[in-house]
Amino acid sequence: MTIQWFPGHMAKARREVSEKLKLVDIIYELVDARIPLSSRNPMIEDIIGQKPRLILLTKADMADKEMTRSWIEFFEKSGQKAIAINSQAGTGLHEIVKYSNELLKEKFDRMRAKGLKKPRAIRAMIVGIPNVGKSTLINRLAKKNIAKTGNTPGVTKAQQWIKVGKELELLDTPGILWPKFEDEEVGYRLALTGAIKDTILNLQDIAVYGLKFLEAHYPERLHERYQLAEGVEVVEMFNKIGSLRGCLMGGGEVDYDKTAELIIRDIRAEKLGPLTFDFPE
Ligand SMILES: Nc1nc2c(ncn2[C@@H]2O[C@H](COP(=O)(O)OP(=O)(O)OP(=O)(O)O)[C@@H](O)[C@H]2O)c(=O)[nH]1
Numbered sequence: 001m002t003i004q005w006f007p008g009h010m011a012k013a014r015r016e017v018s019e020k021l022k023l024v025d026i027i028y029e030l031v032d033a034r035i036p037l038s039s040r041n042p043m044i045e046d047i048i049g050q051k052p053r054l055i056l057l058t059k060a061d062m063a064d065k066e067m068t069r070s071w072i073e074f075f076e077k078s079g080q081k082a083i084a085i086n087s088q089a090g091t092g093l094h095e096i097v098k099y100s101n102e103l104l105k106e107k108f109d110r111m112r113a114k115g116l117k118k119p120r121a122i123r124a125m126i127v128g129i130p131n132v133g134k135s136t137l138i139n140r141l142a143k144k145n146i147a148k149t150g151n152t153p154g155v156t157k158a159q160q161w162i163k164v165g166k167e168l169e170l171l172d173t174p175g176i177l178w179p180k181f182e183d184e185e186v187g188y189r190l191a192l193t194g195a196i197k198d199t200i201l202n203l204q205d206i207a208v209y210g211l212k213f214l215e216a217h218y219p220e221r222l223h224e225r226y227q228l229a230e231g232v233e234v235v236e237m238f239n240k241i242g243s244l245r246g247c248l249m250g251g252g253e254v255d256y257d258k259t260a261e262l263i264i265r266d267i268r269a270e271k272l273g274p275l276t277f278d279f280p281e
Pocket residue numbers: 058059060061062085086087088089128129130131132133134135136137176
């Protein structure tokens with residue numbers, strides 16, 4: 001497998017995030033709740049230094065709820081606050097300000113002590129890998145306020161901050177980070193959740209990985225969806241799924257590429273239920 005590390009992209013992203021770092025009080029690090037580890041940039045600590053950070057597990061509606069709880073505990077144990085969100089439905093979003101206030105209490109207390117009676121709103125920047133849900137979250141949080149700022153002449157043009165209620169201001173452009181996947185498994189997990197283009201890895205390899213993963217961790221769902229018996233070899237699974245779902249070639253033989261595409265599509269579309277591919281520790 002080709003090692004994808006995008007050194008050029010990485011350096012650019014790092015520069016951009018570093019430049020904006022001094023403008024904000026806190027970083028919202030978005031990771032995909034289905035792959036909280038694989039969707040992280042392993043250099044995040046290095047990039048943001050001592051800046052307070054809240055981890056937001058996005059697309060929590062698509063992840064295994066029990067696993068999401070374990071992940072939140074895991075982050076908590078390592079001293080990082082994490083919360084699960086669903087930006088489409090808006091769940092978990094009210095917790096963002098609440099926990100930001102907790103994480104920034106000392107800083108704002110210091111500001112108050114210096115005589116600033118009314119501390120300003122919290123300033124935050126969203127960072128995360130492509131497709132993790134940055135824009136969806138910004139749009140969801142900004143919804144009410146876009147109309148408000150539109151009514152103030154001159155404001156929209158110069159706007160660099162998006163107001164979220166009275167307490168929060170978001171930098172309007174998120175920081176894009178890149179996943180690192182020297183590790184094959186990380187690559188497959190990114191592919192199965194749609195974080196990287198299908199063309200980067202071999203389709204059949206991605207589907208095989210998906211089937212084996214499901215067999216190991218969610219066997220009932222796999223067997224039920226595709227009417228598979230237990231303990232069937234992967235090739236047999238492909239044959240069964242391909243014929244069941246009509247992924248056939250001219251001569252009636254199973255088309256493995258089409259079958260692979262279907263399996264990947266099913267997994268991404270939650271046809272096998274909410275799934276989590278990364279395990280804490
Ligand atoms: N189910 C679900 N889907 C989500 C959620 N948040 C985002 N999405 C979907 O995930 C896809 C990517 O979301 P974006 O907000 O465009 O992600 P992004 O990080 O801004 O992506 P880039 O612009 O590529 O950096 C879209 O199809 C969204 O609808 C969520 O909480 N739940």
